[in-house]
Every structure is written in C-alpha cells, then in structure tokens.
Amino acid sequence: MKKPILALILLFGLSSLSTATEIALQDRHPDRYVVVKGDTLWGIAGKFLQEPWRWPEIWKMNKQQIKNPHWIYPGDMIVLDMSSGSPELRLVKSLETIKLSPRVRIEPAETNAIPSIPLAAIGPFLSKPLVIAEGELKKAPYIIGTEENRVILGAGNSAYVQSVMEGGALNWQIYRPGKALVDPDSNETLGYEAVYLGDARITRFGTPATIDITKSIQEINNGDRLVEMKEGATISYVPHSPEKTIFGRIVSAYGGVAEVGKGSIVTLNKGGQDGLEIGHVLALYRHGRNIARGEHDDTSPEIVKLPDERYGLVFVFRVFEKLSYALVMQSERPVQMLDDVRTP
Known part of the structure; x- marks a missing residue:
C-alpha cells in the first residue's frame, strides 16, 4: 500500500x-x-x-x-x-x-x-533610464525629420533618425530631456529627468535611419532622442527596513504634480551612496507647522513647532547613485513634495 x-x-x-x-x-x-x-x-x-x-x-x-x-x-x-x-x-x-x-x-x-509589489504599477520605471547625468542624452541619436513634414508624431508614424548603422539595436525608446532634480537641503543637482515619450523600431539602418513609432504616450517631435530598449528587471526583494538611519525628502512625483496618493511613484533625494537598496521601506512624514503661542493674551507671542506627523509608507524599487524611485504603499493623506522619508 x-x-x-x-x-x-x-x-x-x-x-x-x-x-x-x-x-x-x-x-x-x-x-x-x-x-x-x-x-x-x-x-x-x-x-x-x-x-x-x-x-x-x-x-x-x-x-x-x-x-x-x-x-x-x-x-x-x-x-x-x-x-x-x-x-x-x-x-x-x-x-x-x-x-x-x-x-x-x-x-x-x-x-x-x-513579486514584492505590483509590477504593473512600476513596470515602465524598471526598463527606462528616467534619471540621467547632465548632457547624457546629447550622445544619443535623435529625430531629424518626419514623414510628410509632420510637426507632431505618434504611434503609427514614421520618422528619420540622425544615424543608426547596421548591427545596431532594432528596438528603441524615445526621450526628451526633463527638469533638473535638486536636493532641497544642499541645493546640489542630483540628476536630470528623462521624459519617456514612446517606443520605436528601426525599419532601415543608415545615415539617416528610418523608424516606425510603435507606442507614444506624449507628442513626439524633431530633436527627441533615442535610447536602446532594455528588458526590465523583476523586483523580488523582500520588504525590509534599512539597517541604518535614513532621512530623506521627496523631490519629484511622476507626472510633475504637487500631490499624489497611494500607488503613485515618487523620487527621493537619497540613493545607493546613502545606503538605500531595493526593498527598503521608509515612513512618510509631514513637517509640523510653526504657530505663535500667546498671541491672544498679554504675553509676547512664542513660536512653537508642531510635531512632525507620520502618515504612510513607501517601498524603494529602483536605486541610482544619488536618487531612488519609490512606490507609495500606504498613505492617510496626500503625499506632497518635500515631505520626509525616514527609517520606520
């Protein structure tokens, strides 16, 4: 048996x-x-x-x-x-x-x-550079002309690229240089955003080369740059707290908005050089306001700082040298630019 x-x-x-x-x-x-x-x-x-x-x-x-x-x-x-x-x-x-x-x-x-966290929410941020050094996109091939002299391009259109020679990559992503990401405490420029516009595929190599635009999420124009498409990594690190004390700030949010919520992507002013790694969980804090105490009686007003309030959590899923991306996992209020992120 x-x-x-x-x-x-x-x-x-x-x-x-x-x-x-x-x-x-x-x-x-x-x-x-x-x-x-x-x-x-x-x-x-x-x-x-x-x-x-x-x-x-x-x-x-x-x-x-x-x-x-x-x-x-x-x-x-x-x-x-x-x-x-x-x-x-x-x-x-x-x-x-x-x-x-x-x-x-x-x-x-x-x-x-x-996976550790929902990949659908962060997929575009795993395969795209999005944070670059100053002038890095200047080295990339760029769109020099459009079919039928179109001013604006989108999915289904063709365009001509400065030069992509035989043996080069077939699949590319299209970017435009974005704003500088500046540390709010030190005023150091930590990097530059690269604005993702869409995807393209080479149909003819040469100088110029020809591309078909296969995907567009924003308008594409002459001068926009091509970066070789790379496969995104899978985020599998277990959620865990940093072993050292981290004290950072939110310096940007995807889409350039001032407030975001749960499920949104934020950029932090801390990166690998500060000890951050994929899988780290940080707590969100809102700075307490300064108020005047004693202004309603005969005593001289005294400035009192209200306590900082913890209101949520973020999960770090991509780390650069001086910056990192995090997904807002929990939030009891809107997440604002310059809010703190700290070791929970």
Missing part, C-alpha cells in the same frame, strides 16, 4: 535579524493562507503583520534570502506557528510546485514566483 505523499514543509530557521520591538500581528490575522496568482509579498505580509516591512523577522531570514526570495509561488500555503511563544511563519509547498521522485525534483520557474 502506497503511503500518502506529504507536501514538503520548509522551515526557515536561519540567523534572524535583530528586533528592537516585539512583532505586532494584525488583529484578525489568518492562521494559514494559500498564495494565489496576483499576490505580492507586501500584500501577504500585510495579512499577518501590522508592520509589513518586518516580514524578514517573522521568517528568520538572513540577508541573502532578503535579496533573493524566489521561493513563494501560487498554490503554496503560509502557516503561522506560535508554538515557540513568538510568531514564526512556515511555508508548505504546493504539490504542483514539486515533482516527488526519488531522483528528480522540478522547481517552478522563478518568473512565476510572486
């Missing part, structure tokens, strides 16, 4: 990250949860934890596991274990993710593993 096949249970009992405070569970947390397609690490963490960035602690994960967590797939079950007196998560692998054989074990492709 064949014995029943049991699912493989993985217990991550490796070296834990130090915890300053006890991990707080959600009031109505599940005892177990079956992962489904469309889930994210952030969303699952939020089902169990009041502070989702403490996900590595409840798994007892080490640094390498934080950076390469390709181990949770649709169909897997996550079980909350309280037997030790403190919360710990265990992973019960789905029978569909392993082939049970004495000799062969087949793991699912990493591309099927659930």
Whole structure:
C-alpha cells in the first residue's frame, strides 16, 4: 500500500535579524493562507503583520534570502506557528510546485514566483533610464525629420533618425530631456529627468535611419532622442527596513504634480551612496507647522513647532547613485513634495 505523499514543509530557521520591538500581528490575522496568482509579498505580509516591512523577522531570514526570495509561488500555503511563544511563519509547498521522485525534483520557474509589489504599477520605471547625468542624452541619436513634414508624431508614424548603422539595436525608446532634480537641503543637482515619450523600431539602418513609432504616450517631435530598449528587471526583494538611519525628502512625483496618493511613484533625494537598496521601506512624514503661542493674551507671542506627523509608507524599487524611485504603499493623506522619508 502506497503511503500518502506529504507536501514538503520548509522551515526557515536561519540567523534572524535583530528586533528592537516585539512583532505586532494584525488583529484578525489568518492562521494559514494559500498564495494565489496576483499576490505580492507586501500584500501577504500585510495579512499577518501590522508592520509589513518586518516580514524578514517573522521568517528568520538572513540577508541573502532578503535579496533573493524566489521561493513563494501560487498554490503554496503560509502557516503561522506560535508554538515557540513568538510568531514564526512556515511555508508548505504546493504539490504542483514539486515533482516527488526519488531522483528528480522540478522547481517552478522563478518568473512565476510572486513579486514584492505590483509590477504593473512600476513596470515602465524598471526598463527606462528616467534619471540621467547632465548632457547624457546629447550622445544619443535623435529625430531629424518626419514623414510628410509632420510637426507632431505618434504611434503609427514614421520618422528619420540622425544615424543608426547596421548591427545596431532594432528596438528603441524615445526621450526628451526633463527638469533638473535638486536636493532641497544642499541645493546640489542630483540628476536630470528623462521624459519617456514612446517606443520605436528601426525599419532601415543608415545615415539617416528610418523608424516606425510603435507606442507614444506624449507628442513626439524633431530633436527627441533615442535610447536602446532594455528588458526590465523583476523586483523580488523582500520588504525590509534599512539597517541604518535614513532621512530623506521627496523631490519629484511622476507626472510633475504637487500631490499624489497611494500607488503613485515618487523620487527621493537619497540613493545607493546613502545606503538605500531595493526593498527598503521608509515612513512618510509631514513637517509640523510653526504657530505663535500667546498671541491672544498679554504675553509676547512664542513660536512653537508642531510635531512632525507620520502618515504612510513607501517601498524603494529602483536605486541610482544619488536618487531612488519609490512606490507609495500606504498613505492617510496626500503625499506632497518635500515631505520626509525616514527609517520606520
């Protein structure tokens, strides 16, 4: 008689990250949860934890596991274990993710593993430069003419490019130089925005070359620049808090608006040189106003600063040397330019 096949249970009992405070569970947390397609690490963490960035602690994960967590797939079950007196998560692998054989074990492709955050929200920011050094686009080939002397181009139109020779890339992205990104504290120019306009494909190499515009999200004109298209990376880092104290500011928001909300992309004035890395979670703070106390009585008015208020969280998903992009994951009020981001 064949014995029943049991699912493989993985217990991550490796070296834990130090915890300053006890991990707080959600009031109505599940005892177990079956992962489904469309889930994210952030969303699952939020089902169990009041502070989702403490996900590595409840798994007892080490640094390498934080950076390469390709181990949770649709169909897997996550079980909350309280037997030790403190919360710990265990992973019960789905029978569909392993082939049970004495000799062969087949793991699912990493591309099927659930991502850290919704990729649809950040996809364009993974494959496009968007932050460039001064003058960097000047080296790129540019549009010198349009079919039938069109002034404005869009998807379905053809154009002529300064020079792309045989052997060059077929697929390109179209950009226009944008505004300077300036640190509000030091006044240092941290980089320049590159405004993404659309995609193009080479139909004839040479000087000039011919392109067909395959996608446009803004008007495209003579002088706009081409950058070779590159495949975007998948964001798989586990949400976690920086090990060092980070104190930064929001210097820009996608679309150039003054206020944004949950699900929006913001640019931070801190980057790799400051210790930021993909997967870091930072808290949003609004500066407290200065008010005059005593102006309604006979005493001289005294200026009092109200406390800074924490109101949300951002997830860092792309890091440059001096800047980084983050997705607003939680927000109790509109996110404004120059608001603070800090280690939670």
